[in-house]
Amino acid sequence: xxxxxxxxxxxxxILCSCQPPxxxxxxxxxxxxxxxxxEKLPAEGLREKDRLAFLFTEITMRFPCEVKDQVNExxxxxxxxTFAEELGPIDGELxxxxxxxxxxxxxxxxxxxxHGSGLGLHGQEVTFDTPQxxxxxxxxxxxxxxxxxxxxxxxxxxxxxxxxxxxxxxKGQGRIDRILLRNGGGVSAFFDDGPWSTLGKDRPVxxxxxxxxxxxxxxxxxxxxxxxxxxxxxASHNNAHPGGLLAAEYCAERGFFPGRGIWxxxxxxxxxxxxxxxxxxxxxxxxxxxxxxxxxxxxxETKETREDAFPRDFKHANCFDNWPPFMALQNTxxxxxxxxxxxxxxxxxxxxxxxxxxxxxxxxxxxxxxVKNESTITEEWVLHGEEGVDSxxxxxxxxxxxxxxxxxxHPDVLVGGPASAWMALHHADFDLARKQLxxxxxxxxxxxxxxxxxxxxxxxxxxxxxxxxQGYLMGRLEGCLDLLSxxxxxxxxxxxxxxxxxxxxxxxxxxxxxWLNTKNMSSYLMRYIKYPDRIDLVxxxxxxxxxxxxxxxxxxxPDESGKLVVDERVGYLLELWRDFRGDRLPYRIQSQATxxxxxTVVDGKTIWVAINNLNAxxxxxxxxxxxGDATVQRVEQLRLYFDRAKIKFETHTRRGLTxxxxxxxxxxxxxxxxxxAPQTGDVLDERTxxxxxxxxxxxEDAEFEVALPSGEFERAQLRGCVSRNGGF
Numbered sequence: 112x113x114x115x116x117x118x119x120x121x122x123x124x125i126l127c128s129c130q131p132p133x134x135x136x137x138x139x140x141x142x143x144x145x146x147x148x149x150e151k152l153p154a155e156g157l158r159e160k161d162r163l164a165f166l167f168t169e170i171t172m173r174f175p176c177e178v179k180d181q182v183n184e185x186x187x188x189x190x191x192x193t194f195a196e197e198l199g200p201i202d203g204e205l206x207x208x209x210x211x212x213x214x215x216x217x218x219x220x221x222x223x224x225x226h227g228s229g230l231g232l233h234g235q236e237v238t239f240d241t242p243q244x245x246x247x248x249x250x251x252x253x254x255x256x257x258x259x260x261x262x263x264x265x266x267x268x269x270x271x272x273x274x275x276x277x278x279x280x281x282k283g284q285g286r287i288d289r290i291l292l293r294n295g296g297g298v299s300a301f302f303d304d305g306p307w308s309t310l311g312k313d314r315p316v317x318x319x320x321x322x323x324x325x326x327x328x329x330x331x332x333x334x335x336x337x338x339x340x341x342x343x344x345x346a347s348h349n350n351a352h353p354g355g356l357l358a359a360e361y362c363a364e365r366g367f368f369p370g371r372g373i374w375x376x377x378x379x380x381x382x383x384x385x386x387x388x389x390x391x392x393x394x395x396x397x398x399x400x401x402x403x404x405x406x407x408x409x410x411x412e413t414k415e416t417r418e419d420a421f422p423r424d425f426k427h428a429n430c431f432d433n434w435p436p437f438m439a440l441q442n443t444x445x446x447x448x449x450x451x452x453x454x455x456x457x458x459x460x461x462x463x464x465x466x467x468x469x470x471x472x473x474x475x476x477x478x479x480x481x482v483k484n485e486s487t488i489t490e491e492w493v494l495h496g497e498e499g500v501d502s503x504x505x506x507x508x509x510x511x512x513x514x515x516x517x518x519x520x521h522p523d524v525l526v527g528g529p530a531s532a533w534m535a536l537h538h539a540d541f542d543l544a545r546k547q548l549x550x551x552x553x554x555x556x557x558x559x560x561x562x563x564x565x566x567x568x569x570x571x572x573x574x575x576x577x578x579x580x581q582g583y584l585m586g587r588l589e590g591c592l593d594l595l596s597x598x599x600x601x602x603x604x605x606x607x608x609x610x611x612x613x614x615x616x617x618x619x620x621x622x623x624x625x626w627l628n629t630k631n632m633s634s635y636l637m638r639y640i641k642y643p644d645r646i647d648l649v650x651x652x653x654x655x656x657x658x659x660x661x662x663x664x665x666x667x668x669p670d671e672s673g674k675l676v677v678d679e680r681v682g683y684l685l686e687l688w689r690d691f692r693g694d695r696l697p698y699r700i701q702s703q704a705t706x707x708x709x710x711t712v713v714d715g716k717t718i719w720v721a722i723n724n725l726n727a728x729x730x731x732x733x734x735x736x737x738x739g740d741a742t743v744q745r746v747e748q749l750r751l752y753f754d755r756a757k758i759k760f761e762t763h764t765r766r767g768l769t770x771x772x773x774x775x776x777x778x779x780x781x782x783x784x785x786x787x788a789p790q791t792g793d794v795l796d797e798r799t800x801x802x803x804x805x806x807x808x809x810x811e812d813a814e815f816e817v818a819l820p821s822g823e824f825e826r827a828q829l830r831g832c833v834s835r836n837g838g839f
Contacts, residue, residue, distance in 0.1 A: 152304045152307060153307050155307065155756075156304050156306070156307040158269060159302070160302050160304060162215060162216055162218070162219065163219070163298070163300070163302045164302075165212070165215060165216060166189060166192075166216045166219060166298060167187075167189070167300055169212065170189075170192055170212060170213070170216055171189060173212070174192050174193060174194055174213070175192075175193040175196075176189055176190075176191060176192050176193070177189070177190040177191040178190070179297070186299055186300055186301060186568070186581075187299075187300050188294075188296070188297025188298055188299050188300070189219075189294070189297060189298045190293065190294060190295075190297045190298075191224075191291045191292065191293045191294075192213065192216070192220070192291060192292045193289050193290070193291040194209065194210055194213040194290060194291065194292065195207055195209075195287075195289060195290040196288065196289045197288065197289070198227075198286075198287040198288070198289075198290070199286065199287070200284075200285070200286050201229075201235075201281050201282070201283055201284055201285045201286065201287065202284065203282070203283075203284070204280065204281070204282050205280070205281045205282075205287065206278055206279070206280055207278060207279040207280075207281070207287075207290065208277075208278055209277040209278060209279060211273060211274040211275045211277075212274070213292070214267060214274035214275075214277045215274045216292075217262060217265065217267055217292065218263075218267060219294065219298045220262045220292035220293060220294045220298070221261070221262055221263075221293065221294050221295060221618065221620055222259055222260065222261060222262055222292070222293045222294075222295070222661075223248070223259070223260055223261075223262045223264075223265075223290070223291075223292060223293070224257060224258070224259045224290070224291050224292075224293055225237070225250075225257065225258040225259075225281075225287060225290050226256065226257050226287070226288050226289050226290070226291075227256065227257075227285060227286045227287040227288045227289075228255060228256055228285060228286045228288075229255055229284060229285030229286055230255050230256065230257065230258050230285050230287075231250065231255055231258050232255060232283065232284070232285065235281070235282065235283030235284070235285060236248075236281075236282050236283065237250065237258070237279065237280070237281050237282075238279070238280050238282075239264065239265040239266075239277070239278070239279060239280075240277070240278040240279075240280055241265060241266060241267070241276065241277050241278075242268065242276045242277070243266050243267075243268055244266070246264055246265055246266060247264070248260055248264050248265075248279075249261070249264065251661045255285075259293075259661065260661070261661075262292060262293075263620075265277070294618075295618070295660075295663075296616065296617065296618050299568075299569050299616075301568070301569055301570070305571040305572060305575075306571060306622075306623050306753070306756045307755065307756050308755065309754055309755060310571070310572060310727075310729075310753065310754070310774060310775035310776065311572075311726075311727055311728045311729045311774070311775040314727065314728035314729075315728060316728065316729045316730065316731050316772075317702070317726070317728055317729075317730050317731070318702070318730070318731050318733065319700065319701070319702040319707050319722075319730045319731070319732045319733070319773075320700070320701040320702065320732075320733045320734075320735060321698060321699070321700055321701075321709055321720065321722070321732060321733070321734050321735070322698060322699045322700075322701065322735045322737075323696055323697075323698045323711050323718065323720060323734060323735070323736050323737065324696060324697045324698065324737045325696055325713055325718055325736060325737060325738040325739070325741070325789040326737050326738065326739050326789060326790065326791075326792045327696070327697055327791075327792045327793045327794065327795055328694050328695065328696065328697075328791060328792075328793070328794045328795070329694075329695035329696055329697045329698075329711075329794075329795050329797070330695065330794050330795065330796040330797065331641065331642070331643050331644055331695065331796075331797045332643060332644025332645075332796075332797070332798060332799075333644070333796060334643040334644060334695075335694050335695055335794060336693075336694055336695075337640065337643075337691075337692060337693060337694070337695060337712050338643055339366055339692055340368070341643065341646065341647060341648055341649065342636060342639055342640050342646075342649045343366050343367050343368065343636075343688065344367065344368055344369065344370025344371070344648060344649055344650050344651060345362055345367045345368075345369065345370055345650070345651050345653040345654070345655060346369075346370060346371065346372075346612075346650060346651070346652055346653060346654045346655075347359060347369030347370060347371065347372050347427070347655070352658055354656050354658050354667065354675055355655070355656055355658060356416060356417075356420060357656070357667070357675065358655030358656035358665075358666060358667040358675070359420065359655055360420045361655065361666070361667070361677070362653075362655050362666070362685060363420060363421060365682075365685040365686065365688075365689040366685075366688070366689050366690075366692075367651075367653075367685055367688075367689075368421060368425065369421070369427055370427070370428060370611075370648060370649070370650030370651070371427070371428035371429065371430065371479075371481075371609075371611045371612070371648070371650040372427070372428070372429050372430070372477075373429065373430045373431075373432055373484055374429055374430065374431055374432070374465065375432050375433035375450075376431060376432070376433055376434050376435060376450065376461060376462070376465065377433040377434065377435045377436065377450055378433070379435065379465070380435050380436075384404075384465075384468055384472065385404070385407040385408070385410070385468060385471065385472040386407075387403050387404050387407065388403070389403070389404075389435060390403065391435075391437040396437070397437055397438050397453060397454055397457060398457060399435070399438070399457075399461055399464075401460075401464055404464070404468055407468055407471040407472050408471075408472070409471065409472065409473075409474050410472050410473065410474075411474075413472075413473065414473060414474040414475070417473075417475070426477075426478040426479070427477045427478060427479075428477060428478065428479035428480070428481070428609060428611060428648055428650065429477040429479070429480055429481070430480070430481035430483070430484045430530055430611065431462050431465075431480065431481065431482060431483055431484070431513075432449060432450065432483055432484040432491070433449055433450040434450035434451070434452040434458050434461065435450065436450070438450070438452050438453065438454065438457060438458060438461070439451060439452060439453065440452065440453040440493060440494075441453065443493040443494075443496065443497060444493070444496045444497060444498075445489050445490070445493045445495075445496035446493075447493045449484075449490060449491045449492075449493075451483075451491070451492055451493045451494060452509075455508065455509050455512045455513075456512060456516075458509075458512075458513070459512050459513045459515075459516035459517065460516065462480075462482075462513060462516070462517060463516050463517045463519075463520045463521065466480070466517065466520070466521050466524065467520065467521070476521065476523070476524060477524070478523075478524060478525060479524070479525050479526075479527065479559075479560065479609060479647075479648065480517060480524055480525065480526050480527075481526075481527060481528050481529075481530045481562050481609070481611060482509065482510045482513045482514070482526065482527070482528040482529070482530075483509070483528065483529070483530065484530050485530055485531065485532035485564065486506055486528060486529045486530060486531075487506075487529050487530075487531040487532055487533070487546075487547075488532045488533060491532070492506055494506070503546050503549060503550055504553065506529060506550065507549075507550050507553035507554050508553075510527075510528050510529065510550075510554050510557065510558060511553075511554055511557040511558075513526065514526040514527075514554075514557045514558055514559075515557060525559035525560060526558060526559055527558045527559050527560035527561055527562055527606070527609065528554075528558065528561070528562055529550060529561075529562070530562045530563070530564065530611055530612075531547070531562070531563040531564055532564050534563050534564070534565055534583070534591050535587075536590075536591055536594060537587075537834040541806050541834075544594060544806060545806070547595065548595075548598050548805075551595070551598060551599070551602070551604060552602060552604070555602065555604045556604075558606065559606065560606050560607050560608065560609050560647065561595065561606055561607075561608055561609070562608065562609035562610070562611045563591075563608065563609075563610060563611075564610070564611065564612040564613065565583045565588055565591075565610060565612075565613045565635065566612070566613065566614055566615060566616050566652075567582045567583065567584055567614070567615050567616065567627075567631040567634075567635070568581045568582050568615075568616055569615070569616060569617045569627055570582070571623075571627070571753075571776070572727050572775055572776060573585050573725055573776070574706055574725055574726055574727045575727045584631065584634050584635065584638070584725065585706070585725070588635075588638055589638070589830075589832070590832040590833075590834070592608065592642065592645065593801075593830070593832050594805055594806070594832060595608075596645060596799075596801060597801040597802060597805050598805055600801045601801070601803065601804070601805070607645060607646065607647040608642075608645055608646045608647065609646070609647055609648045609650075610639060610646060610648070610649045610650065611648070611650050612650055612652050613632070613635050613639075613649060613650065613651060613652060614628060614631065614632055614635070614651060614652030614653070615627045615628045615631040615632070615652070618663070618664065619663075619664045619665060619678075619681060620664045622680070622756060622757060622758060623756070625678075625680045625681055625758060626753045626758050628652075628653070628681075629680075629681075629683060629684045629751065629758070630751075630753065630776045630777070630778070632651050632652070632653065632684060633684065633687070633688075633723065633751070633778035634708075634723055634725060634776070634778065635649075635651070636649070636651070636688070637708045637710060637721060637723040637778065638708070640710055641710070644799070653665075653666065653681070653684065654666070655667055656668075656675065664678070665678075665681065666678060666681045666682055666685075680758050683751055683758065683760040684751070686760065687749055687751045687760070687778065687780060688780075690719075690782075691712065691719050691721065691780060692712065692714050692719075693712035693713045693714030693715075693717070693719065694712060694713055694714075695710075695711070695712055696711040696712060696713055696718070697711075697795050698710075698711045698720075702730075705726075706724070706725035706726045707722065707723070707724055707725070707726065707730060708722075708723040708725070709721065709722055709723070713788075713789065715788050716741075716784060716785045716786070716787060716788050717782060717783070717784055717785075718736070718738075718782075718783040718785065718789075719780060719781070719782055719783075720734055720780070720781040720783070721778065721779075721780050721781075722771075722773050722777075722778070722779045722780075722781065723777075723778045723779075724773045724774070724775065724776065724777055724778075724779075725776060726775065727775060728775065729772065729773065729774055729775055730772075730773045731770045731771065731772060731773075732770075732771040732772075732773055732779075732781075733768065733769045733770065733771070734768040734769075734771070734781065734783075735768075736768060736783065738785060738789045739789050739790050740787070740790075741785040741786060741787045741788070741789045742785065742786050743768070743783055743784070743785060744784045744785060744786050745764070745782075745783075745784040746764070746765040746766070746767065746768060746781065746782070746783055746784075747762060747763065747764055747765065747781070747782040747784075748762070748763045748765055748771055748779060748780070748781050748782075749761075749762050749779065749780040749781075749782065750762075750763065750772075750773075750774075750777065750779050751777060751778060751779070752773075752774035752775075752776070752777035752779075753774070753776065753777075754774065765781075768781075768783070795825055798820075800817050800818065800819055800820075801817065802815035802816065802817050803815060803816045803817070803818075809833070
């Protein structure tokens, strides 16, 4: 028997949910705030705050720096600081004094780049001479014009407040033109002092009651089983690199399979594919020589290795990018370093051929193909920066040509896009939303799916301020998905979403950076699993092993001997979620703490309750369980949280289901073991119905009509999506 629950949606942007009022929790049942001593920012925190301020107020004024706004959060970030220029020939030995002020901000950067000529040749070495000792600088080189390596190789003592006495010594022959510090993601201007304390310590611990009904089942759009294969995916390069496969297998053993890779087609001209290298046809400018790839042979060993690692029916996504330079549009205002193609038809021919080459060499092909990575921004689609060009119209045209060409040759694949970056649809009075909706209209009947990226910023506590204008986890994610879904229904162009990248705009080189990535991915995962009827794939931005990035830090990293080792802090996310599976259960939340998110499943005798607390205060959760004749045998709580600058991953055995602690921004899993599997009753099937219009102005009445099916309903919820400049 099925009972229908429905949600009516009126789409603007930010999600607001309304539920029937629940009885207040009696005052005597409310946990009291812990009596913690007043804490001030410790010396380490003050030092880091001063360091960041010094970078933006002093260093950027006195040294050549690359500073730009990040496309997803639009806050300034310092990417490079050039501290030495025109140094001239090395000629045996060159000593470079590092300015003390640069040493002071050194820790904020991840790599050191040396530019010149004749670099990295035999007999050349670089060392750091510091008050702490001498350190060898291991580097990789790009031809002989650049050396790059970990900036952390130079050990700095913050006890030396003047930061003097630091030198670089380069021995050998060659020439150095400039030396710079680099942070690939950029050093954000945002500073948060929360890491050095207990988050939420200055606020009362609030009670939350969660009612879980294990005697019935919950369906969303008809789906009862939690589809791990949709949501438990991580980034992948999807090739035969042995370290990459080792790391991917490690994740797969924990239930996280490769989700989506990227194919930069300019790599065909350097590294090739299947032992062949792509060249330009000398008689036809801008056209590849396709015949060089005739007769490609199957790589049997790689095929068998993949089949051993992943299921035979495993489906993977991929994305095209970076068409070769000889195919790229020339003389553009923005630098075309991501290969926006000049000839759309020829670009589609190469992409279609590449899928054929993948089939020939790998004995398989990826299932979902995105036309071009992050093509909604100028850095990727340079036509956005050209005056007098209908860049979004051209983008839709390109997607249509690509999709038609690829599916004509490969009817077994799906093609979509635009792999959007910066999904702030409200920007410029919803101008970006209107462009996205127009793109959907103009690709109707051509694309099989629409794909987008959602990245959260570096805020430690998203709800700590008076409002939150950035990011997506405080309601904008649901608003974006509802707006696009509404338009699909209105225009009879219903297609699934691929969330082909999602995570955090922070690297994993520090404890805090790892935590920001971990907590936001868990929070995103909690949201996405509520949309099995709209999302076909989620690719969490957790890279198992980035062998192509010598300065990165991911799940697997080489130690000093070159052996790959796991950073268990990065892996906590996998361990937390590895066993969360089963059929969905109905639940309700009774709380004044509005930013608590819950998902519950049952797997045989095991019930899982996932609790995600995005409030700026801690909560104490009471779980009321309806399980029929089954009785509770054991209660365990898996906690992943951040306290006093350290990531904590703990498993606790609890005496009952009351007063379960959940920290600020923690995702906690409660595992309830019963003596028997609870009997299945009704299935409560949740369906969503959308209004007949979108993007209506505020300040005046707006009417929406939501068409609903006939019949009886268990209950209903009205969800309105609205936007406010500056956030709520």
